[in-house]
Amino acid sequence: MTDIKKTREWEVFEYIVGAQMACILIFFVSFSLGKGFSVSFSHSLALITGTIGVVAAFLYRFLERLLNQKKILYIKVAYVMFPILITAFVLLQVPHGPYGKQVAILLPVIVAATVLGKNGGLFIAFLGSAFLTWSSVFFDRKPLIQALEQNLILISVTFLMGWFIGSITNLEAESRKRLQENLDELQGEIERRKFAEEQTFKLSRIVEQSPASIVLTDTDGNIEFVNPQFTRVTGYASEDITGFNISRLGSEPAEFYEQIYEEVREGKEWSGELLIKKKNSDSFWEHTYFTPFKNAAGMTTNFLKISEDITEKKGLQLEMARLDRLNLVGEMAAAIGHEVRNPMTTVRGFLQLLGKKELYSTDKEYFTLMMDELDRANSIITEFLSLAKNKAIEKKMHNLNSIIRSIAPLLQADATKSDYNVVFELAEIPDMSLDEKEIKQIIFNLVRNGIEAMEHRGTITIKTYRDAGEVVLAVQDQGKGIPDDILSKIGTPFYTTKETGTGLGLAVCYSIAERHNSRIEFKTSPDGTQFFVRFKGSCEAD
Template sequence: MKNSTQLKRYTEKFNSTLPQKVNILMVDDHPENLLALEAVLSSPDYHLVSATSGQKALKHLINQEFAVILLDVQMPGLNGFETAKLIRAREKTKHTPIIFLTAISQENQHVQLGYEVGGIDYIFKPFQPETLKKKIEKFVEIYQKHKEKIYLNERQHIIELEKKVEERTLELLSTNEKLQQEIAERKKITDHLFVSQERFRKIFESSPNLMAIVSLEDGIYLDVNASWLQFTGYQYNELYNQKMNFEDFMEEANGQVIHLGDPIRNIKIQYKTKNGELRAGLLSSELIDIDPEPCVLFVLTDITERDLLEKGLTRLDRLNLIGEMAAGIAHEIRNPMTTVYGFLQIAKTNEVSKDIIELMLDELNRANSIITEFLNLAKNKVSYKKKHQINSIIEALFPLIQAEALRANKQVVLDLQPCSEIFIDEKEIRQLILNMALNGLDAMTSGGKLTITTFAKEQTVILNIKDQGTGISPEVLEKIGTPFFTTKDNGTGLGLAICYSIAKRHQAEIEIKTGHSGTTFSITFLAD
């Protein structure tokens, strides 16, 4: 048998590796002492190895096995006691007998220390050659008996192993034909499964949809594809074998958490990324088995950009409509207003009631101002932009905003950081800041604080206006900036619509962060 032949070869190799001579290590820093020891212990049965320092002795112990070590106590560098400690610290040499030889360290404390560090004998120089020789012979005899016992045990183990291998080989031969048939059948099944798994793997890894496999039993991620990592912002090792946080996946319609075992078919959800951003998606799930653990395959189609585009187009359509309407209203109203205004100016010089005329002029000026503001929504309005410091504009408006705040027992705080100059229409930006600041004051109760902050970030200048109101509900937030939409009893619904129109003309972005502790309007301008 093949296995039996291998065992016989192993036995022959083991017999050939038995040591022909016994190694004895002699350590002394004086070569003449080593020659003297060699003369005493010279024997065809011994292989005497000399070392002139503790370091060299340790190197010999790494490569060879010794029956006994003769170790001088007084040596430069590592002395005998230190060398013995290192020998005892190694697993391979911790049981090797050590005999200390010394001509100097003969005090009781040195002898005691020699035994404490692992010595089994402590001999003073000059020593009796025959006595030393007899001691070495005894240690060699113990060593050889120990080796012989190891050899016999190993030999017996080989015999028993050979017998077991022979028996097992016969059993394997008797069932070999049956196994070959089963293997062939399993190979067909395995090949089919492999092809199916490869197809699934390619679809899973290359899909533009976010895909994740989650254990049904404990809800941990078993795998996610590249799209899942790209959209959520996580690294693979941050998700793999970690529990899925289902609170990050909420149905948009009712705000309920997605359940692991529920079958899902294209429901619209909001999901949270690593940095806390809320994104929109269509989620489906399917129960699957993987080796053979029951799992859930989640497939998520991200529609955030599509939603933003649809909302943007809706808002743009409304703005375009109101802009066209504003231009038409201005054209139709301003012509008669000009005529009336001119007539009243003439009538003012005659004996007509000046109080009535002044009142009419004031009302006409007010009407003209409202129409001018309304025209700010027009899509073709021209902005006259120059380089300005936004901090200077805010500081100029501060007394007006502060006066309005004090009137309602509220306060305004400025936190203006150094910022680059930006190309803006000063009048329009004054209107944007004033509209948003007054809205923030209106949103707070008595004692509230409005904070206006500016700072530079990379190639942008950012203006934040933060109130301490109760926040904006999702229903209202979705409609903010739409012309004529207002939550105020006497509002026109044009203030924020004008702000969005101004921001668009300045290529600025408005972002809203809201919660129970208040709302922040953040406007980002491109720096020059």
């Protein structure tokens, strides 16, 4: 657009220069054919005047670009006055030349019409005609009527030139004005579109870089667009998921999603927590917002789903709830443990005493069974007490590898009896502040659970290593893995899948880990389960 504007300005500039050169030609003809001056003087004057005209034309071009409209008007008046003065000079100095006054009178009209337009051209034509008539009356001593008749043709030509050239000038000015308005409007439209494109680009970048998953569906829940974060979280690329109904990703039935769709179609919003399946069949929790996506007319044309992965947050909530249950059970055990243990110890002592008497020799196996059950109840109470959050422990600087090596023979013996194998992969790790008895307990419990998870021969692998500034104890089995429906119940007191289990083994492990400012994680698959106890790598005793 700028090139068009410059081209148009150059055309106007050429038009003005052409008019100025026409004026110079008129000067030259007037001075050459006039009788009042010598030929050399006429040529010199024409050359000087021509030079002034060219300089004035370029000066007009320069000033028109720099000055405001009011000052430009003054410049135009000056351009008109210059040929008028020259014309007066010619008429006064060459009053009897056959061409001088007739030709010179057209000069200011042409310039005025070119610069000021039709009104200016007609006005100067009137002044020139009046001046021409006055000069005939004054110099030629002719009556007014005769002077008008003598110069009628020249006067008519003068007014015709003023009207014609002025009309062309007005037409060109109007066209130039409309062109400028169109160019300004076009420039404004370009700026508006450029701004809209910038806003659209920013919006698209916001969607692409958003930390939340964004999904756009039709009003039936069929996916039309997903942002990169959705792909990173779920594993589904845009081309893989487009056209799928979003209910296929959820764990809830299709009827549940249809209720959500119905609410959003009515213009309402829906928010809640959903369990979503990834492309690799893993599941994760997300907090989801469904909101209607409306067009300019206010009609709902799509659904907008914005969600955030809250799996870690959900896990922390479940962990806090589980720890609260552990602490509650531990506090209850601490409160009643001694009260139950004392009578149990008394009963066991009398059973042991009576079992040695000859009178009850035939019932000895029953006495043994009762004492075994009392011992089992006592071990359960011991586990109860291990769940107490405020249980007194004695921490010292130990190396986890040393503790594992000290109980390795016991672990291997226990595994060998069940035809299993224990493998140790111990890396170099720093010393930590640990309670040796409790760490042994957590290792025994995890290994025992691993052995019981394997139906046939297999290997238990015990590892230690450092990871991201933490010391990790890992116990891996080769069982069938943990079923999905009980994953959330791992570590819950009294929950067990074993016929003879108490459901306290893993609960005790979680309590011990908490007292050591560590955490327990696990990974499970059909090839086995691996538990991780992650200790912070502190080397200072508490």
